Amino acid sequence: MSLEHAILGFLNYGPLSGYDLKKVFDTSVQHFWSADQSQIYRTLARMAENGWTRVETVPQENRPDRKVYHITDEGRAELRRWLTTPLPPEENRSAPLVQVFFAGQLSDEEVLHIFKPAAEQMRQVLQIYGQVPVIFEEHIRREYAHKVHSPRDFFFWMLTLECGVVNARAMLSWMESVIERIENRDYTISKELIPNLKELKDEDYDTER
């Protein structure tokens, strides 16, 4: 699980409570790792049992005590171990691609009715990405200034955004090319993208159905 390691990564910049962590997740990594509030609390509790974190209970008046988590030496070791370990290839499950795979069972109009909102969604994602650095910088300047260590840290933070933009642009232009082909009733596959494709001949199809 990476939630644990993401938490360790943040705690390594300084101690935080569950509440703090939720805010940090939402304002910095939500574009590639969303975290549920209750999940954060539960994970934090488990990590304290593991010995990766140490809890400091800060009493407050008229409010539940803040439980501030500090990273321990074991936690730091685990973070380093994980950060330097190449990850096994992810298998990405994509529900939209399931729709595409079975889209032959729909009419052209219905297919476009799926692709057009999806393309529009991608454009919105790109817009949101455009605003992430603004929000992120505000946040850094206000509350977390003391946690920005160096331009090099900042570089890696922004790389994750770059990755998102690259991805979203690639998806968008692919979707647009699909929309164009369908509108032109041109059901051909890009030879450039899929070179090993032999064209199936008519006799390969069961035209009975």
Added chain:
Amino acid sequence: MSLEHAILGFLNYGPLSGYDLKKVFDTSVQHFWSADQSQIYRTLARMAENGWTRVETVPQENRPDRKVYHITDEGRAELRRWLTTPLPPEENRSAPLVQVFFAGQLSDEEVLHIFKPAAEQMRQVLQIYGQVPVIFEEHIRREYAHKVHSPRDFFFWMLTLECGVVNARAMLSWMESVIERIENRDYTISKELIPNLKELKDEDYDTER
């Protein structure tokens, strides 16, 4: 859940057993939707309770009975409903990006030690994608020829591959650009990709640590 709908999609081409389905998943959609064997059986059982499928038990000698699942009218209706419903935006969790985000805590060499295997992995993925149409076509010609309906069906199947290739290429060239920048100790963010980025000045950083 899309596993249900993927199963409905396949059953709509013709009745299949759990065992058949596992093979079909592994040879056609594994590049964007892997399915666990036990998960398939359980889902199939649930769907039969739902009324989306009907079970036909085919006795065999010296072997467990085959339980062949047929799609019902309700199942077909549900499939259509789902296929024509635009999906809410997916939030993609990416453990590798978590590593990138916290890579500032590592040395350049250690970062390259993550990125280089990742890039190599991507190249392999692209190689595998190159062979998918070959395997897929063999499969179609042998066992599932009767299930290929039309060039249009085939078009959508191959679109899912196109998408994978587009994605993998985008990721690979991004990774290569990151590797290059790090090797040159050039920690700059692409202005073309992230235009809204104001450069942080030295006084914005806490140089104490």
Added chain:
DNA sequence: TTCTCATATAGGATTAAACATCTATGTCTT
């Protein structure tokens, strides 16, 4: 005055999935 928002933590229920293991047997290879 009521309502929402912010602060702060936490438990219950449910879900999708992964992982391991089990039951049977036929065929093919070493």
Added chain:
DNA sequence: AAGACATAGATGTTTAATCCTATATGAGAA
């Protein structure tokens, strides 16, 4: 003769995550 592989199905356990709800209270807005 032993082992691997294919056929065919199924259960138990654990994990990560989501959703909903509960407990407290202060501050500010409608």
